[in-house]
Amino acid sequence: MKLLAIDCAANLCAACVYDAATKQELGRSVLDLGKGHAEHLMAVITEALKASATDYAGLGAIAVSVGPGSFTGLRVGVSTARGLALALKIPAIGVTTLEALAAEAAAIFPGRAVLAALDAGREEIHAAFYDEMSALAYGPAVATLADVVAMAIGSSSVLAGTAAALVAASAGRCFDVGPQTATADIVTYARLAVAKGEGERPKPLYLRGADAKPQAGSILSRQQN
Numbered sequence: 001m002k003l004l005a006i007d008c009a010a011n012l013c014a015a016c017v018y019d020a021a022t023k024q025e026l027g028r029s030v031l032d033l034g035k036g037h038a039e040h041l042m043a044v045i046t047e048a049l050k051a052s053a054t055d056y057a058g059l060g061a062i063a064v065s066v067g068p069g070s071f072t073g074l075r076v077g078v079s080t081a082r083g084l085a086l087a088l089k090i091p092a093i094g095v096t097t098l099e100a101l102a103a104e105a106a107a108i109f110p111g112r113a114v115l116a117a118l119d120a121g122r123e124e125i126h127a128a129f130y131d132e133m134s135a136l137a138y139g140p141a142v143a144t145l146a147d148v149v150a151m152a153i154g155s156s157s158v159l160a161g162t163a164a165a166l167v168a169a170s171a172g173r174c175f176d177v178g179p180q181t182a183t184a185d186i187v188t189y190a191r192l193a194v195a196k197g198e199g200e201r202p203k204p205l206y207l208r209g210a211d212a213k214p215q216a217g218s219i220l221s222r223q224q225n
Contacts, residue, residue, distance in 0.1 A: 001060035002026070002052075004045065004084070005190035008037040008077030009069030009097045010182035015045045017052035018190035020060075025187045027051025037076045045080075056088055063193030065183060066094040067205035068118060068126040068140060074204035082201060093193040094202025098128035098140050098161070100188045105160040105178025106134050113137075115152050117163035118182060125163050126207050129155065142207045145170055 001021065007014040013036075016028035029047035031040055049055060064081035067074045078094070085092035098116040105114045111132055118126040125148045128139035138151070145163075149171045152159060159167055160178035168175050 001194075002054055002058050003061045003063055003190050003194060004048070004059050005063040005186055005193065006041070006045065006077050006081050007065040007183055007186050007189055008041060008073040008080075009065040009067050010073065012183060012186075013037045013040050013044050014186040015041075015048040016186045016190060017048055017054050017059075018063075018187060018194070020194045023191075025190070026054060028186055030186060035072075037070075037073045041076060041080055056084070059088060059090060061085075061090050061193065061198070062088075062092045063189050064092060064094055064202050065097055065100065065189055066202050067097055068120070068207045069097050069183065071204075071206065074206070078202050078204050091198040092202050093196055093198065094200075094205075095189045095192045095196070096128070096140055096205055097183050098126070099130070099136070100184035100192060101160040101179055101181070102128065102130045103134065103192055104184050104188055105158045106130070108178050109158045109176055112176070113155050113157040114178065115148070115155065115157040115159055115167075117148050117159065117161045117167055119161075119163040119166060120208070124208070125167075127151070127163075129157065140205060140207060 014030040102114040
C-alpha cells in the first residue's frame with residue numbers, strides 16, 4: 001500500500017508518499033512557509049506524487065498531522081486529508097505532532113520514556129508523555145511550565161519539541177534531547193499512520209481556542225420584523 005502523508009501543523013507545508021510494504025519513502029515535497037498553507041498544499045501534494053511516480057489512484061490511505069499546532073494550518077491539512085480520503089474512498093489517519101516528535105526522540109534514545117513539549121506561549125506548554133514502550137501515559141494536554149518540569153525530573157525522560165530547552169533550563173539540569181522543532185519530519189507521520197491503521201476520522205487537535213475571536217461590541221442585533 002502507498003500512503004500520502006500531509007503536514008501543515010507548523011511552518012512547513014509538507015507531503016510525502018510512503019510505501020508501507022517496503023517501508024520506504026518514495027518522494028516528497030516540503031515548503032517552509034510559515035503561513036499560506038491553503039494556497040500551496042495541493043501543489044505540494046502534486047509535487048510529492050510526481051516525485052514518487054504515483055497518482056491519486058495508486059494511494060491506499062492518507063495520513064495527516066492533527067496538532068497541536070497552527071490553528072489555520074491544522075484546519076487546512078485535516079480538511080484536505082478528509083476530502084481526498086472521501087473522494088478516493090480510502091481511510092484518513094490522524095497523527096499528533098507530539099507523538100511524531102516523541103517517536104523521533106525514541107528512535108534516537110531507544111527504550112527511554114519521552115516527554116514531548118511544545119511552547120504554546122502565554123506560559124503554557126502543550127505536552128504528552130510516552131513511556132519506555134512508547135505508550136501514551138499523559139496528555140496531550142495544556143500544562144504549566146512548573147508541571148512539565150516536575151514531570152521531566154520525576155521520570156528522567158528524554159525531552160522533545162520546542163519547549164525542550166525551556167524545560168531543561170527551568171529544571172536547572174541536563175536532559176537527553178531529541179528534535180526541538182514544532183513538527184516532525186513528514187515521513188515520521190507516514191510511518192506512524194501505517195502502524196496505527198484505520199480508526200476514527202481525523203480532526204484538528206485544538207488544546208485551546210483560536211486567538212482570533214469576534215468582539216462582542218461589533219455583533220449586530222437581529223432586526224425585528
